[in-house]
Amino acid sequence: MGDAFVRQGDLQDIESYPEWAQEMVAACAASRERVTSHELFHRMREARLDEAQTHAFLVSGWPVVEQFPQYMALNLLKVQYGRTRGHDLARRFLIRNIRVEQNHVDHWIEWSAASGVSRDELFEGKVPLETHALGHWCWHTCERDALAAAMAATNYAIEGATGDWSAFVCSSDVYENSFEPDVRAKAMKWLKLHARYDDSHPWEALEIVCAIMGTDPTQRGVALIRNNVLKSYEYMRLTLDHVLSMRHAGARPDKAVVQMPALKRA
Structure with a gap:
């Protein structure tokens, strides 16, 4: 496990974290950048996504948004109160934020409705096969991997990249103003919460991951954290690539998808 880690510097300063964590973040930076600077978000920011792309993005993102509180609940099952400081931090974080993530589910539905995507279209689960990988990966790591590795994949990697791209989309008012005034606030709430609150x-x-792993973890442990973070970024990118490919589709994606079986529940 290595020596215990207790953060001394600012929460949002990477130099406040152990050297191994700094190296991990640097090693994953290019993969994260391919997500956060993806062309899809440039088009969204400029309100240039067409109907098929918008529909594909919101429907494809729904399973992960809807299941995110469940991923966190799976991780909460791994926590042993009083075992280590890292487990205690994780317990407080997960219990506090599961409710927050549930509220985000409601905001995604409002965003979808304002974009012409009904609740039925979200709930039917007709998601393109190419975009299912991220949701399956999140469920797998949170069900099977150790607490630190699973939280690195979801609460660090996915939430972190999502905060970055949400802030980018919200850095201009073009997309916001593309909605009618009477639905604009509800349409933008998910994005604005992630751009500001989730920062x-x-x-x-990351602090929880480091508190669990310590300052001198094994090479194998560090490799698992790094690989999980990279997988999350790459699965996010695959989803975005597929959504952007709908550019000339001329049909909404639910016309040509396969109904996936329900995910296994623990």
């Missing part, structure tokens, strides 16, 4: 969540998750 500290990935850093809190």
Whole structure:
């Protein structure tokens, strides 16, 4: 496990974390950048996504958004109160934020409705096969991997990249103004919460990961953390690539998808 880690510096300063964590973040930076600077978000920011792309993005993202509180609940099952400081931090973080993530589910539904995507279209689960990988990966790591590795994949990697791209989309008012005034606030709430409020969540998750792993973890342990973070970024990118490919589709994605079986529940 290595020596215990207790953060001394600022939460959002990478130099406040152990050297191994700094190296991990640097090693994953290019993969994260391919997500956060993806062309899809440039088009969203400029309100240039067409109907098929918008529908594909919201429907494809729904399973992960809807299941995110469940991923966190799976991780909460791994926590042993009083075992280590890292487990105690994780317990408080997960219990506090499961309710927050549930509220985000409601906001995604409002965003979808304002974009012409009904609740039925979200709930039917007709998600393109190419975009299912991220949701299956999140469920797998949270069900099977150790607490630190699973939280690194979800609460650090996915929430962190999501905060970055949400902030980018919200840095201009073009997309916001593309909605009618009477639905604009509800349409933008998910994005604005992630652009502002969620900013500290990935850093809190990184602190928990470091508190569990310590300052001198095994090479195998560090490799698992790094690989999980990279997988999350790459699965996010695959989803975005597929959504952007709908550019000339001319049909909404639910016309040509396969109904996936329900995910296994623990």
